[in-house]
Structures are given as structure tokens and as C-alpha cells.
Amino acid sequence: MKTKNFMPIAALIGSLMASQSALAGAILTAYAGSADFGGISAGYLNGSVAPNPNSETNLVGVAIGGDSFTTRNLDYAFSSTGQFNAWCVDIYHWMIGGSVTYNVATGSDLASVLDGLRPGALSGATRVDQLTRLANNVYSGVDTRLESAAFQLAIWKIAYGTPDNGIYQIDTTDRGFRVNQGTMDSDFGKLANTWLLDLDTAPFSGTGSWTLSYLNDGTSNRTQDIIVFTDPPAGVPEPASFALVGLGLGVLGFVRRKRA
Template identity: 45%
Template sequence: MSTNQVSYNVGSANDLASVFGATGTDRVNTLLQLANKDYSLVKDTDTSAAFQLAVWSIMFGTPDSSGIYTVNSSTFAATVTTSGSHAIATANDWLKDINTDPITGNYKLTYLSDGDCNYTQDMVVFTSAPVPEPSTFILLGAGLAGVALLRRRNRKA
């Protein structure tokens, strides 16, 4: 394999949780709470950066005694610039009340890792969960039954 190509393994939320050991399930559940509450607010570079900072804070940070994560509690460094301060403030706002939010199932978490290669950063991808729709065949069947019933009535009349 060339160093310019990376093959990712596609995993689930459980696979991601196992990477972080004892705290993995709590971290993954907190990620899902973040996605369900705030992912739809990601619309520009500031909110995109804020969401990334919040994800890193959850995955690599240490919550305070009440279970709240902040960007400052993380093992990575965020340099504050005039433009970056808004992203950090937004991330901390999103993180401060995250434990009160339910996991609604609006987003599915997919974990992408490069296995043991360590060429790249593992990724967490959130995708919209499919919206349940009525079965097309049930609707088609009900429509055909209605047409047949109308034809039968018209013949008797």
C-alpha cells in the first residue's frame, strides 16, 4: 500500500467504545447526545470547528465532578485567536448542558479507523438516521383495493 492511500475499517459505536475501555460507553453516549442536540446547528466554519472541539473534548477530555466536559479539560491544545474564540465558546456552550439531553436516535455514529497502521486520525461520522416511511406496497395495495371496490359498486348500480 502506498503511503498516500489509507484503508479504513468501518465500525460501530460499540467498536469506538471498546477503544476507550471503561469510559468508552459513557463517551460514546455523550457524543450521541451532542450530535442529537447540536449537529444540525453546524452551518459554517465557526460551528464546524466548535463541533470538532466538542467531539475532541468528549473523547480526550476529563469531565468535571458534575460530568461536564470543556475544551480546557482536554489533552489537546486549542490556540485562542480572535476568530477561534467564538468556536471555543460555542463548543463549551454545547458541552455545558449535554448530560440533560436524551439520545434520540436522530443520528447514527460510524467509527472509521485505520486499524493498527496509525497513518491517520480515526474518524467519527454522524449520519442522519433513516426516517421510517409507510411501506410502498401497503399503500399500493390499499389503493388497488379501493379501485376494485369502486368498480364493483359501479357494476352493481
């Protein structure tokens, strides 16, 4: 949902999309257009969805796809190159251009927000787990406009939609999140449905071990909240692994000194 206009639906939504308590820090970013895959901007595809910033029930045309951001803050794993792709997880605000300071929060914080926006048997924690599962299944292969739009559409469906017998489907009837017929029948709508159908099956080949970061602009709510997926580079130990390696080397050194 990319536009420079901002139109909140209700104060309740604003309070729910506000910053959470367990924040890891903040990052100043600049919106840089559509998702960038290897220096190539993918662009967006057009569709119609509801809810949206203009209406809780009426379909509104939106641009669908991932977003690119630049930053001088290289402290986070996802921002280490000065550029990162992100995905809108907020259907109640428009994305604005220019610079925005985001709070960097966790999947647990996002789960709390989704619990408020979509209360019911399906918890926010379950939805966040499913978002990560989607990334583990397909994200390593997302690098075209079609795939970018399909991935964004699937994220919205998981975050806000109502599963039927445990299965999410892009359709025209779900009041939690629905699309028009053209969006459902589009190539990216069909691809999103394929991914959603396979959400609980064994991961595809070539997947990663993705972690989710939740970025929001706090109580100002000037722009959409977004999520970022980070995949640890192959062969790079996690911090806990570094600690174990250090402990092992320390014990080895002690044994050598004792033998000497």
C-alpha cells in the same frame, strides 16, 4: 489535525487505535479537504491542543474542523451519495491526504479504544453515548466554519477530556485534553463550551436521531481515526419496521383469503 506528516507517539497508542474485532466491512475513501455543506467547503480554524501527534503534553498548533471524503462505495448509509463529512476522533495521528481504506466499525469498537486510552471511572461506552448525544443536540444545525470547528473541538473534549462534576469544558488545564488560551477564548471555543454545558439537558429543536460509525485504518495507523454520524431520513422505516410491515401485510392477505 490536518497535515501530510505522520508522527506516532508510542507503540501502545498504535495498538489501541488498531482495528477492532466487530468490523462491518471496509470502504475506500479519498480525503477531499474540509467538511462540505451543500457543495461549500467550510474550511478550518486554527488552534493549539494537547495531546497531539507531536507531544503528549506540549501544545501544538492544529487546523480544527470537520473533513470531507469521497468514495465510490455507496453501500453504507453515510456514503450513499459518494461524499460524506467525518470528524476526527484520534488526537494521536495526523490526517494524511490521498486514498485510505477504512474499516467500518461501531460505537462499541470505539468505546473499547477509548477505554484503553482513557481508563478510569468514565467508560468508553459513556463517552460514545455522549458523542451521540452531542450530535442529537446540535449536528443538524452545523454548516459553517465556526460550527464545524466547535463541533470538532467538542468531540475531542468528550473523547479524551476529564469532566468536572459531569460537565466538560474547553480549558487550558485538563491533562486529558487541553487547549491554549486563544483557542479557549475563540468564538468556536466558546460555542463548543455552550454545547458541552447543554450536553445533558433536553435536546434542542430540529434534532435528528443520529447513529455513529467508527472508521479506522487498522494496524497501519497511517492516518487519524474518524467518526461519521448518519440520520435516517424522516418517514423511512428502519429494517425492523420493514419486517413488521411485511408481517402485517402477510397476515392481512391470509385473513382475506380465509374470508373468500
